[in-house]
Amino acid sequence: EQLKGAVTFEHVSFRYPGMSSYVLKDISFHVRPGETVAILGSTGAGKSSILQLIPRLYDPTEGAVYVDGMNLKDIKMDDLRKRIGFTPQESILFSGTVEENLAWGKSDASLSEMKAAAKDAQIHETITDLKDGYETKLGQKGINLSGGQKQRLSVARALIRKPNILILDDSTSALDLQTESKVLDAIDEYKCTLFIVTQKLSTAKRADKIMLIDDGKIIEEGTHDQLMNTSALYREIAYS
Ligand code: TTP
Structure with missing residues (x-):
């Protein structure tokens, strides 16, 4: 399947059910299989809202989303998952x-699949250091783990599926640069399409495509080098 991992938004506008104002306004983009997309933008810009439409947590109010070359509406939910x-x-x-x-x-x-994913997410050693290793009971909501440990566990959980498309919505924000870079190096080996919401320049730099989101729109799109040349706003973010 040649389009495995492709994601296309076609004139997507979106408002949350029961809300009158649009949080996404005519968003169109195409991501090729295996590309890494870094999503940047200030709080409330619409980053999470864009990403929630890909696993179909919501459907667009207008426009369409395509995954692996198919309209999301034509993919069975089980299959999409x-x-x-x-x-x-x-x-x-x-x-x-x-x-x-x-x-x-x-x-x-299997346990070995879990361990492999946990190693890739840089959480395996933390787990083996716990009292009962992989059998350690987590408190409610994983209360006995730090923020960064919870994030890495969530990333490991996502990797176990070996997805075509991996969406990390700010899921590495609590990791230090070095750990995040190790996680991303490991994810590269999965050859999946990656969407990552980030505030880190080091993460944006490694992306094939950076999307700068503001007020529900993509206001800039390009690689780090391109945006450094063309976007005053991106330079502002980069130097801040
Ligand atoms: P988000 O899509 O959450 O914006 P963001 O992801 O860029 O912000 P952050 O970095 O803080 O995570 O929000 C866009 C708008 O949509 C915002 O006005 C809040 C609104 N919104 C809802 O009404 N319901 C929701 O469930 C979410 C996630 C957002």
Whole structure:
């Protein structure tokens, strides 16, 4: 499947159900299989809203979204879940064991698959240091883990599925530069399309495409080098 990993937005406008104002306004873009897209923009700009439309947490109010070359509406939800790994801004962990948390949504995952994903997400050693390793019970919402540990666990959970498309909505914000870079190096090996919301210049630099979002619109699009040349706004972000 040649378009495996492709994502297209076609004139997408969106307002949350019951709300009168649009949070996304005529968004169009095309991402090729395997590309890394960094999404930047100030708080409330619409970054999460864009990303939530890809796993179909919401449907666009107008326009259409295509994944792997197909209109989302023509993909069965079960099938879509297999194609997309999504880690929301707030990690969703529950009070089961580490293993149960990792396998959530993919109950047939083997321990070795979990370990491989945990290593890639740079969380394996933290897990083996816990009292009962992978069988350690996490407190409610993973209360006994730090923010960055929760994020890495969520990334590991998404990687277990070996998704065509991986969406990290601010899911590496609590990681230091070096750890984040290791995680991203490992993700490169999955050859998946990656959407990553970030504030880190080092992450934006490695992207094939940077999208600068403001007030529900893509206001700039390009590589780091391109935007450094053409966008005063991007330079402002880069130098801040
Ligand atoms: P977001 O899409 O959450 O904007 P963002 O992801 O760029 O912001 P942040 O960096 O802070 O995460 O919000 C865009 C607008 O949509 C904002 O006005 C809030 C609104 N919104 C809702 O009404 N309901 C929702 O569930 C979300 C996520 C956003």
